[in-house]
Amino acid sequence: MSTGTLYDKVWALHRVADLPGGQTQLFIGLHLIHEVTSPQAFAMLGERGLKVRHPERTVATVDHIVPTTDQGRPLADPLAEAMLAALEKNCANHGLRLYGFDSGQQGIVHVIAPELGLSQPGMTIACGDSHTSTHGAFGAIAFGIGTSQVRDVLASQSLALDKLKVRRISIHGSLTPGVFAKDVALHVIRRLGVKSGMGYAYEFSGSCVAALAMEERMTLCNMAIEAGARCGYVNPDQVCFDYLHNRPEAPRGAAWHRAVTWWRSLASDVNAVYDDEVAVDAGEIAPTVTWGITPGQAMAVDEVVPTPDQLPPGEEPLAQEAYRYMDLRPGQPIAGTPVDVCFIGSCTNGRLSDLRDAALVARGRHVAHGMKAFVVPGSQQVARAAEAEGLDAVFAQAGFEWRRPGCSMCLAMNPDRLEGRQLSASSSNRNFKGRQGSASGRTLLMSPAMVAAAAVSGVVTDVRTLLSHTKTPERGLTE
């Protein structure tokens, strides 16, 4: 059993009671809600005549269903409009803060909570969305929940949970140019497998992680759930404090200094005990792309699609299904595969640094003939910042569409979707069958820079070959 880790410390602090059967009642410090998984929870609350216990600790935004072109009300899709209206009504009835279109802060829930400074070290953070693991980048215990649990948090600001084990994933060394946090995440999932994290919280540490900017750490923690780990985190350090300083919801003045002292004390002790440890060499990581139908079916862009004998035991049936679905042959290079649609966005890679990385590739080039390529900023704040430095113009000149913020084609609950068998290069997080809105649509996950490379080349392309013709991206310029 782990001791002395950040996970252990934060867990102990939030423990409310021990429940029959061995579960723990855990206090939830921050509850984030959105329009898709909350309406039924509010209905259940209403049926029981319950109120929201801590309205001040519940924050809402609208992201999953929003159109990224015309966001005028009423929304064109009546179902989407009904969901947004229900969220507005529920927030008004219960006195909850809602960051809607006219707030100037609307965006994907996992993008806006960090940029507002709501996500802080030492908190427990829950949201009815599996990528809540993102907020672990701040040294929080952050995890996705289902709708009945949303109801429980609304009603009691707490949850019945089993404590997880802790696996430390130490990533040492430096990333080579053209390799990003997304590649680290895909590489780790490929190595450990999509089920490896079940029952675990993942602590990402090591010199490589320490050198990552906050936005990159968010990408890494975001993908923890794709390894099966309900939460992933990075110990809070100066990089984290510098990011939070002066954010609207961060503590100020004397409270800031007290908070930083407390935050420092939360990092895992040097002699902390882990349930498991894994080491990864950052220098070995290449730009990574998925070839299959789970995020674990990933490969370096300069490799060939694995043959059945190269796969771990037991993986062959899924690989056979993936070859058929993706229409890729074992042994075939992935580079050079023609792509139909390029999507840059999502809570994994829809932040300012992601757009900068992609713009660096797009600048002075043009999307390939017949390619649909679009950029969806993760939030209104990201959109403003990108527009202030002219990234929207860089993308537009290169033939990308510049959209309004939302989840968009990450899960295609809005009009942005694949059609038929289209193949997308996507900076999102899931390449499941049918994920991007067409039951037979196909997805290749990769970093935003790699998506831009595919867009301008028309085919899957090693971004390093394009970067060698431009200037090398400066790491850490993003915050």
Next chain:
Amino acid sequence: MTSAPITTVEGRGIVLHGHDIDTDRIIPARFLKTISFAGLGNHVFADDRAAAGGCHPFDCPEHKGARILVVNRNFGCGSSREHAPQALRRWGIAAVVGESFAEIFASNCLALGMPCLRGETEVIEHVQQVVQEQPHVHFCLTLAASTLHGLDHHWPLMIDSGPQTMLLNGCWDATGLLLSHEQELRRTASQLPYLNPSSG
């Protein structure tokens, strides 16, 4: 506030082969565009069923009315949508047995009082074989003993003690239990530095 104790689940089985069946497949995202769970049962596995052209297990007449779903590894991975267990439930499933489950999916099932029990690979494959060869076999899942009984077999299964106790005691609907700890909730909140920024 308590929910009904769940001690056994009885009924016919239905098999879904394959690892890593994600919640996007159980209920595709377009069916999430709703503010209620009603009607989701019709759309469970919608895309897989359409692709199978009527030959999907959830469309086979011999599985109509089945209550125990038998799956393989990492069932329910991906999105946290409770719409997935809700859709299964509304189709008629009352319990799921498999090699392993994604955590959020299993806890969502628990919140609906729908037990998820694990079994060794050989056990699950054997149950799947029996269901497929004899779809009319009646099974009985016993929570206290974690066993599945059918024909002349008793298959050993596993469930963690937390969910097991909650189901058996009828406290799987956690809201009432959580709210009963008023004192403890107040005490915890009063000790959290970020809720009490002026002290410390």
